Amino acid sequence: MRVSSKRNRLLSAAGISALAVFSGLFFWWNTNLLGDDEFCDGAVTSEELASVLDTKGRLSTTSSVGDSKPGFSCSVQRTSKFLGASPMEIQMRTAAQEPDFQFQTHVWKNPSAMSFFSNGSTGAVSDERGWVLLPETCQGKVATFSPSGSSSQTAADVRTVEAIVKQGTANRAELAKTLVKAAQRIAEEAGCAADGANEEPRLQAVSEAPTAPGAACGLAGFTLPPAALLKEEATVGKEQVSGSIPGTWACGMQLAGNAKGVIWFAASSDARIVDPILRKDTLKDLPGGVGVTDRDLNAAALKCGDKMVYFGMRWSDEYRSAVSDRGISVSHEMFQSFVDSAGKQYQCGVVQLPPN
Numbered sequence: 001m002r003v004s005s006k007r008n009r010l011l012s013a014a015g016i017s018a019l020a021v022f023s024g025l026f027f028w029w030n031t032n033l034l035g036d037d038e039f040c041d042g043a044v045t046s047e048e049l050a051s052v053l054d055t056k057g058r059l060s061t062t063s064s065v066g067d068s069k070p071g072f073s074c075s076v077q078r079t080s081k082f083l084g085a086s087p088m089e090i091q092m093r094t095a096a097q098e099p100d101f102q103f104q105t106h107v108w109k110n111p112s113a114m115s116f117f118s119n120g121s122t123g124a125v126s127d128e129r130g131w132v133l134l135p136e137t138c139q140g141k142v143a144t145f146s147p148s149g150s151s152s153q154t155a156a157d158v159r160t161v162e163a164i165v166k167q168g169t170a171n172r173a174e175l176a177k178t179l180v181k182a183a184q185r186i187a188e189e190a191g192c193a194a195d196g197a198n199e200e201p202r203l204q205a206v207s208e209a210p211t212a213p214g215a216a217c218g219l220a221g222f223t224l225p226p227a228a229l230l231k232e233e234a235t236v237g238k239e240q241v242s243g244s245i246p247g248t249w250a251c252g253m254q255l256a257g258n259a260k261g262v263i264w265f266a267a268s269s270d271a272r273i274v275d276p277i278l279r280k281d282t283l284k285d286l287p288g289g290v291g292v293t294d295r296d297l298n299a300a301a302l303k304c305g306d307k308m309v310y311f312g313m314r315w316s317d318e319y320r321s322a323v324s325d326r327g328i329s330v331s332h333e334m335f336q337s338f339v340d341s342a343g344k345q346y347q348c349g350v351v352q353l354p355p356n
Contacts, residue, residue, distance in 0.1 A: 040074035040092055041066045043161075043182040051174040052163075053078040053088040062089070067150065070094075070189040071143030075166075088168035094134070094186060096144040096157040099276035102131065103250070103266040103312045104297055111266055112252035115172055115206055116243040120199030121183060122272040124248075125176045127169040132179040133272055134159040138192040158276045161186060176201045206242045217241060217251035217265060222341035224253075224263075228330040233259040233322050245345040246309075248273065261319025263334075266312045267342050274301060274310045290351050298335045298356060304348035311339050332356060 037046050039061060046059055053059075057078040064074040073093035098104070102124065103111050108131070114124035123132035134142060138159050144151045153159070161183040163175060180201055187193040216222045217239055229235050237256035243249035248268040255261045268274060278301055283292040291302035298313040313335045315323075323330065332355045339353060 039076050040064065040182070041072040043072050043074075043185055044092065044178055048174070048178040048181065049076055049090070050078070052170050052178050053090060053165075053168065054171045054174070057087070065145060065149065067143035069141065069143040070186050071145065072186075073145035073149075077167075089166040090163055090170070091147075091166060092161070092163045092182065093145045094142050095146065095160050095162050096151055096153040097131075097160055099156060099158055099273075099280055100297075100299060100310070100312060101158070101160075102273070103264070103310075104299065104314055110240075110252055110262070111250035111264055112240040112242045113206060114242055114250070115176070115203035116248045116250075117176065117201040118204050118244070118247065119202050120196060121180050121201060122248075122270055123176065123179060123183075123201065124242075125170075125172045125179070125203070127165070127172060129162070129164045130170075130172075130175050130179050131160045131162045132183045134161065134183055134187055135192050135194040136272075136276070137194070138187055138190055141190040141192050142186060156276070156279050156281070172203060176203060204243050204247075206240060208238060208240045211236045211239045211253060216253060219338075219341040219345065221344075222337060225330045225333045225337065227328050228323070228334055229255075230257065230259070230322055230326065230328075233257045234261045234319060245342070246347075249342075255319065259318050259322040261322055262316040263319060264314045264316075265338050265342070266310070267346065268310045269304070269307050269346060271307070274308050277301060277310055278308065284354075286351065286353075290349065293353060293356070295356070298331055300339060300351075300353060302339075302343065302348050302351055304343065304346045307346075309343075309346045309348060311335075311342060313338055 039049060049059055059076055059078050062075045062077050066072055071094040075091045077087060077089045102108055113126045116124045121132050142159050144153055144159060161179055163179055177200055180198060184193060184198040214223055218241060234255040234257045237254050240252045246269050248270050250266040253263045282294050282296045284295055285292055291300055293300040301308050301310050336353050
């Protein structure tokens with residue numbers, strides 16, 4: 001009887017110990033208990049990343065690169081066990097980009113899906129990525145990185161803090177706040193911080209609707225040239241609009257048809273976006289000093305009142321192929337129609353653009 005009682009006590013103690021060990025492991029696997037407080041060379045906190053990667057689990061660094069100058073490149077993962085939550089991963093870095101990267105590069109894909117900031121820092125976020133511009137005074141003071149390692153900078157480049165969510169989707173508002181705080185920390189460390197740059201960003205809405213006849217992208221009088229619409233391949237479909245006029249604005253026309261083409265239009269009067277673009281060496285002056293056009297892109301910057309306003313257009317590869325296969329040339333007519341209609345919203349005068 002005594003032997004049986006002693007065995008039961010030992011089994012009970014072993015069970016309690018096993019439960020304690022499992023509980024400890026469970027909290028280790030599924031929370032940030034005793035984990036790092038900072039990530040990415042101190043640019044972001046665990047609390048900030050946890051709010052961006054809005055799921056349960058433990059944060060851990062999968063890669064991190066620094067430099068003698070302020071700047072970073074890192075990848076952080078959030079994983080869990082037994083909770084059924086999918087793993088999430090985010091990559092963040094300081095980077096050097098072409099001045100009009102947010103509108104004209106395939107890396108940033110669809111500008112009309114981004115929620116642009118309406119106050120404070122200049123930036124934008126989506127469910128999968130985001131960027132914030134560092135102050136112009138940070139030129140030469142911040143290390144920049146590409147996915148493959150350190151990257152070179154040119155005088156024309158802009159410097160950014162960027163994030164790309166590789167697994168899962170992010171909370172837009174939290175991603176925006178985290179990017180702004182990271183940018184401010186880097187700028188302060190580099191001695192190039194700007195006043196008001198750490199203000200909590202307000203995000204502008206993204207909307208979708210069928211394309212209205214005679215008012216594409218919500219711009220009165222804006223229509224695509226008849227030759228731009230291809231029977232069964234690319235016809236009027238729906239559109240996605242982000243931002244606001246007279247601030248920063250973008251529209252993605254998702255054409256109906258087999259080609260599955262998209263045409264993006266963008267405009268901005270934000271000097272922090274426009275001023276770096278004006279330093280590009282591919283610009284050509286327009287007659288009468290009314291602005292400049294880009295020799296290599298469908299882009300222009302025009303004098304509108306007391307501001308310079310950027311206008312840009314980009315086609316998806318699918319639409320470009322569908323048009324070029326038929327020998328159709330409509331880019332100049334299409335861009336002119338866009339500038340005519342959007343320019344009125346920005347109080348611009350009538351400008352005749354040269355063929356690109």
